[in-house]
Amino acid sequence: MPKSFLPREKPIISWMPQKNPTLFIHEKSPAYKKHDQLFKTLITNFFEEFLEAFFPDVHQFVDFTSVKQLSEEVYTDLIDGETRRLDIVMETKMRGVETAIIVHIEPQSSYQPYFNERMFRYYSLLYNKLRKPIMPIAVFSYDENRNTKEEFTLAFPNFHVLTFRYKKLELRQKDWRAYIKADNPAAAALMSKMGYTEKEKVQVKIAFLQMLVRMQLNSAQSELVNGFFEYYLKLDEVEEEELVKQINQLENSDEFFELPNSWRDKGREEGLEQGRLAEKEEIARKSLAENVDVDFIAKITGLSVERIIEIKKNHGK
The missing domain is CATH 1.10.10 (Arc Repressor Mutant, subunit A)
Incomplete structure (x- = not known):
């Protein structure tokens, strides 16, 4: 095939709610098993809160009384000869129409130049399976800022075949300060992957703990949100000492030491x-x-x- 007949770009997804939307999340690589499981558990347990915090334009159309997680479906990629697993597929209704929602999670250090095309293939496979409108969302959690363009185009010199787009969330590009008043458990946990400097780590942790105190989650939810946060934002000994020092100066410091935290026992001991x-x-x-x-x-x-x-x-x- 002549070079000019090949796709001009590789894909990413950005989808605006249509009559019958489907959303999806993908990522299942053994090298990132822990990462995958953390994101999958967080988003499935706080799916509504996740959309509310990061995709409010989608959130407003979703009927959360009918949300159901579909069982994992395995699809064989005949092109690469690999088996791909779509981690999170949520079945729901948007504006009264049955829909599927897929969220694809791309790990922090696995940037791929042809990700957009791969996203399009996943979307096509899932659509062929479900025959429902699909809303594709990609969550990028790598540590670098990349500003990935979220579309895949297939065109000939004399004819435009298609442009596939998806919504994306690049956590590193998000300002953690924009979410500290949200009292949203998904946003609170994902602050650990947002754009902050090394000098701001203690302040991010304090803001997170203040959110955790205000939200008053049950013990299981609190452990989940805190466990996710602490997996990605780790403080050294000096930073933990500064954290405890600042918390002890707060009027409601006792409430902080009731939270499930790695520094809790140290703080109590101090x-x-x-x-x-x-x-x-x-x-x-x-x-x-x-x-x-x-x-x-x-x-x-x-x-x-x-x-x-x-x-x-x-x-x-």
């Missing part, structure tokens, strides 16, 4: 240690008021002699 230290210093002050020997106070409290002398000076004793 809080208990601060409480124990305050008790020891109070004992020292009372003992000094009774003219008890400094060395004896140090022995019974475990405080250093220097600290006890400092307490004595501060209290005029």
